[in-house]
Amino acid sequence: MRRAPARRLATALLALSTLAPLALAAPQAQAAPPTAVVSATDPSADDCPPHGLDPAIVARLDQAIEQTRQEAGVPGVTVGLWFPGQGSYIRSTGTADTATGAPMKPYLNMRLGSVTKTFTATAVLELVDDGLVGLDDPISAYLDGVPDGEHITIRQLAEMRSGLFTYSADPDFQHALFSDPTRPFTPQELLAYAFRHDNVFPPGTQFQYSNTNYILLGLLVEKLAKMPLADFIHQRVLEPSRLHHTLFPQGAEFPKPHAHGYTNQTLTGAIADTTHWNPSWGWAAGAMISDLHDMHHWAKDLATGTLLSPATQAQREKFIPVPGFDGAGYGLGLFNTHGWIGHNGSLPGYESVVMYLPEQDATMVILLNTDILHNGFEPSTLIAKAITSIVTPDHVYELPAEG
Numbered sequence: 426m427r428r429a430p431a432r433r434l435a436t437a438l439l440a441l442s443t444l445a446p447l448a449l450a451a452p453q454a455q456a457a458p459p460t461a462v463v464s465a466t467d468p469s470a471d472d473c474p475p476h477g478l479d480p481a482i483v484a485r486l487d488q489a490i491e492q493t494r495q496e497a498g499v500p501g502v503t504v505g506l507w508f509p510g511q512g513s514y515i516r517s518t519g520t521a522d523t524a525t526g527a528p529m530k531p532y533l534n535m536r537l538g539s540v541t542k543t544f545t546a547t548a549v550l551e552l553v554d555d556g557l558v559g560l561d562d563p564i565s566a567y568l569d570g571v572p573d574g575e576h577i578t579i580r581q582l583a584e585m586r587s588g589l590f591t592y593s594a595d596p597d598f599q600h601a602l603f604s605d606p607t608r609p610f611t612p613q614e615l616l617a618y619a620f621r622h623d624n625v626f627p628p629g630t631q632f633q634y635s636n637t638n639y640i641l642l643g644l645l646v647e648k649l650a651k652m653p654l655a656d657f658i659h660q661r662v663l664e665p666s667r668l669h670h671t672l673f674p675q676g677a678e679f680p681k682p683h684a685h686g687y688t689n690q691t692l693t694g695a696i697a698d699t700t701h702w703n704p705s706w707g708w709a710a711g712a713m714i715s716d717l718h719d720m721h722h723w724a725k726d727l728a729t730g731t732l733l734s735p736a737t738q739a740q741r742e743k744f745i746p747v748p749g750f751d752g753a754g755y756g757l758g759l760f761n762t763h764g765w766i767g768h769n770g771s772l773p774g775y776e777s778v779v780m781y782l783p784e785q786d787a788t789m790v791i792l793l794n795t796d797i798l799h800n801g802f803e804p805s806t807l808i809a810k811a812i813t814s815i816v817t818p819d820h821v822y823e824l825p826a827e828g
Contacts, residue, residue: 482816497807500521504789517533523687534672540715540770541673541711545643545646547662549642550738572620572624573588576627586630591619591634592615592637593706602706603690607701607702619635654673655673666731670716673714679714687699697773741756742759765820765822771805776795776804791809
């Protein structure tokens with residue numbers, strides 16, 4: 426589901442690539458939570474105080490992460506695990522810049538890909554709480570020109586059941602992006618690529634991950650809030666959640682320090698450095714930037730509905746099964762994968778996993794600087810599976826082999 430046929434240029438970008446659906450393994454005996462591997466005085470340490478619990482767990486994690494990183498050809502990865510009251514684990518391994526050999530570090534900024542959708546959906550749901558829009562309102566009541574928009578609801582856009590074609594699967598869009606990955610795209614240009622295609626199915630009848638849905642939701646926020654989406658997310662999401670290292674970029678800006686990203690999603694298939702590619706093509710579906718510290722905090726705020734009313738959070742958590750992926754469900758900009766709640770992301774050069782496990786008040790964040798598949802699997806999924814097989818074997822994050 427991740428890649429387009431032959432050249433992997435279609436859904437790879439932020440569409441089904443960012444889905445990384447999560448079929449989970451059968452329950453096993455529960456392992457002890459891990460211990461921390463950074464000191465509280467280390468400038469790269471997060472604010473969750475480390476506790477030494479079981480050095481054997483730390484050793485297993487170190488070995489599993491490094492082995493998986495090397496086998497999958499990942500230049501660098503940062504992992505954060507937090508089990509409040511029990512222990513935490515923060516580890517960076519590999520390189521942030523293959524040209525200089527600079528090491529990956531926990532404090533580096535990273536591109537998030539489709540974790541951006543969690544912020545866009547939260548913004549929409551805040552407008553629901555404000556009484557400015559209803560989840561079952563048609564998008565045509567707010568935005569013109571959406572194919573079958575009088576029958577597509579806000580809810581269906583957020584839960585990936587609109588039937589709208591995803592612009593990132595359009596061959597002309599792919600050629601435009603990869604011919605000049607530094608060029609800017611407007612939301613209207615992105616929608617034009619999508620709307621030249623027939624809708625894939627009648628609204629509400631199926632699930633299909635489509636970036637087009639979230640471009641429309643971003644425009645909806647702008648219209649109702651009467652301000653740019655980036656400003657609304659900053660004021661109503663980032664500030665209340667104290668995410669001071671998280672950014673919705675206007676263009677290709679990428680605050681330092683940051684890791685370089687690497688992809689083979691190019692016109693020739695050669696590996697390219699994507700660090701300064703313009704993520705405007707992902708906009709409300711995948712343009713944001715953050716770091717380990719902020720994603721640690723966002724994972725719980727997102728999964729527990731800190732910024733929303735209980736009633737609206739309950740609507741968000743109406744998870745619809747993801748066909749073909751046992752145990753995975755999608756709500757309103759939110760996955761539920763056998764207890765792990767959150768989202769993941771993938772765009773050329775970067776991948777992310779931001780998840781919270783309410784059963785154990787546990788958080789897992791994975792940030793890495795490549796999206797190149799290994800044996801048909803997302804590298805972030807391989808690392809997440811290796812980690813959760815050790816620390817939460819009853820809740821193993823796993824992506825099935827692709828067909």
